[in-house]
Amino acid sequence: MPFWHFLYRCPECGKDPVLGDEDAVHCPECAAAFERGKDGAIRILRSGHPPEVRTAASLGHQIEALGGPIPRAVTENGEVQYRSRAVLRRVLREVPLRYRGKLKGFFEVHEEPEEGLLELSDETLTFHPGEGKEQLRWSLIDLRSIQTSSGSVQITPPELEAAVFYFPEDSPRRWEQLLFYAVRRARERAEEEGGMEELQSRTPSR
Amino acid sequence: MSLYYHTGRLLALTVVPVLARVRVEDAHHIPDQGPFLILSNHQSALDPLCIQTRTRRIVHSMTKSTQFSKPFFRWLLPRLRAFPTRRYKVDPHAVRVTLRLLGAGEGVCIYAEGERTWTGELQPLRSGTIRVALKAGVPVIPCGISGAFRSRPRWSGTFRRTDVLVRFGEPIHFGAHDDRAERERALPGARARLEGALRELTT
Ligand SMILES: [Zn+2]
DSSP states (O other), rough: OHHHSSSSSSSOOSSSSEEESEEEOOOOTOOEEEEEOOGEEEEEEEESOOOEEEOOOHHHHHHHHTTOOOGGGGGTTTTTTEEEEEEEEEEEEEEEEEEEEEEEEEEEEEEEOEEEEEEEESEEEEEEEEETTTOOOEEEGOOEEEEEEEEEEEEOOOTTEEEEEOOOOOOOOHHHHHHHHHHHHHHHHHHTTTEEEETTOOOOOO | OOHHHHHHHHHHHHHHHHHEEEEEEGGGGSOOOOOOEEEOOOTTTTTOOOOOOOSOOEEEEEGGGGGGGGHHHHHHHHTTTTTETEEEEEEHHHHHHHHHEEEEEEEEEETTSOOSSSSSSSSOOOOOHHHHHHHOSSSSEEEEEEEEHHOOOOOOSSSOOEEEEEEEOOOOOOOOOOHHHHHHHHHHHHHHHHHHHHHOOOO
């Protein structure tokens, strides 16, 4: 997974997006560069300054401290509006796994990849596939789980066992954080009975 | 039949030192017989190799179901005593398999945070995992892994050889909480105790 999937926003000045490759990220706004240093630490290079070594945790906290979603995902009216090119793999069925005659559990079968556009708004998440195919639209308050898994974002919408999205040009971490933000807001607005409780630690769920 | 498991362990014992210098402390906390549940933090893809190669007993690992999507891994992983859990839902079958293995006197490892850390820090423990520990009523052995994140953080594609420390804590005996309401009451205390233990065991 490339470094910019984690450092999708400049922790120093908040700029989003940043420019990145496998093991380095560059901020086009403040010109800070971040690269994987020794021992999982991150080296920050700024012109005219000696390199600074920071932990991934401290930079992660710094991004969180910027608060809220990335500015380009919010309209002037304060509504969430964001879209990215995405590849969807639907999970329609789960298959039992047996070993030596015993049921060991179930695993999901990913359907063929479908290219399209994933669009997040204040109320809905919509996948627009190629021409001639029907779009998928889910109300945010109906999503039962959201999480990153390797280079993807897995969600659990109604009617599907799961939907797995890969983003050829975007960070799954950025999408996960945006979805959390939008789902929380949608639920607060809907004033759902019982509010939010935990299904999985990073999953806003009813 | 544990031929594949032991062969896999031998192979891993050869491969792991190339990727990391692993040190293990207090593996004696794992009982010589009877069931046990290892609850570990999850820093990198190295973690299962570190745990399974350094414990005398066979350890069954709860593994994300996605890992079973390719036929080769679907063949291999059960032979290495891995069983799937679907992370996008509460998976009752994964819980059932865990309880069945523990009931048969086996050892199981669950990564209590539910996913690898992005930052190297311990993440909140999943309630479902703590509920399993409370229901099972077997000795719970906290396991702290440190340094594996530095070897290959989740956001990096390359391994760098580092020191990895695997520390097993003293067994925690929560007792069996068969009643659901009782389990829910015990949950916050058990969470605090486990998180405390994992923080102490990781550096
Ligand atoms: Zn910047």
